Amino acid sequence: MPDFKFSGSNHYTSPLPIYDKQSITNANSNDQRPPRPNIALSKDRKRRLFPLVKHPHDSGSHDSNAPVEFTTRARDEIKKTLFLKEYGSQHSTRKISNTIDNKSLYSSDSSLFSLSHSQMTDGSSILTQEKSVNIPYVSQAPLIPLVTEIALEHAVPSDFSDMYTRSTLLTNRMLPNGRPEFTVRNLIDWTLNDTRSLLIINELRPEWGNKLPKIIGSVLRGSKYRFQLLPLYCSDEFLIESLVSSDIYLEANLDHEFRLRSATYIVKTARERHELMAGGVKEIFMSLQKFEWRNIIENFLLNLAVEAQCRYDFKHNCSEYKKWKMQQQGISIHETPQKIYLSPSEKDMLWQQCQSFVYGRLNLDWKPDALNDI
Structure with a gap:
């Protein structure tokens, strides 16, 4: 290390002695x-x-x-x-x-x-x-470049072992990616929105610098992907709001009231199950385990997926039912079907038929709702 040097004037003075x-x-x-x-x-x-x-x-x-x-x-x-x-x-x-x-x-x-x-x-x-x-020189540690963008294939988790209970992993057929078989559903836009649900994370990574990076390289053209932070320890209200404001089934245009009602019911059910596991202990904020946390997200995903599928099927079935009524009345099918109106009872019947068919296809033991309940 070089000596410390001073630069000054050329003025010199003969030193005088100091007497001890x-x-x-x-x-x-x-x-x-x-x-x-x-x-x-x-x-x-x-x-x-x-x-x-x-x-x-x-x-x-x-x-x-x-x-x-x-x-x-x-x-x-x-x-x-x-x-x-x-x-x-x-x-x-x-x-x-x-x-x-x-x-x-x-x-x-x-x-x-x-x-x-x-x-x-x-x-x-x-x-x-x-x-x-x-005087010692204190060297600074080299700064680690922060990750501000990340490709979609690297953003999605690769290990799912902590997202499901041991019994779930042992009693269900596993897919090549390490997830249970029931995580693949034959529902409208399922893959897109299942991927979005996997981008909901419980903690930040150190290399992100306390900020969520942007996801680039979308697999599907025009699709929107983003990270969303949902900690394991938070209030029920935050859980509900995070689910409602997520991008899950964004394109289905499901009304806010339905999303809020679904999220509220799912979080309430999760709290009851959590308190049962804790021996009846009531917590202000639930300290969720990873598999409980993932179960809340997947239940919300499934509820919205089923609803989106039923509404899609209902719209299609209403159009087909109108065409059938036109034929019954001798009206040409080339005319606009909107001239034929369906009664509330007919709509309710078609809605329950759509729900029953979707539930049966997915092996869900859900009961159909009346149309005015949605």
């Missing part, structure tokens, strides 16, 4: 040896550094045995360079012993005290009276 109190001869002493100057030398010992100055506070007294010329000169130099600052009571007996080159001390542009904090932490060394003090 202990070496000065007392009036009553027989030792007449001259006092020994206490002068620090540079590393190459070819030039003298500025003599060390003892602050009057160090001795505990304002009396000094040094020559008046030196005392006055030292005081002026201290004022020029701000070498000494105000010290608290805890520093009143501490000696200031930094020896600094005359050149640097006389420079007002590059003195030690004009350097910024960042300049003082580059591993440079500063000479002191006793030894060289190395």
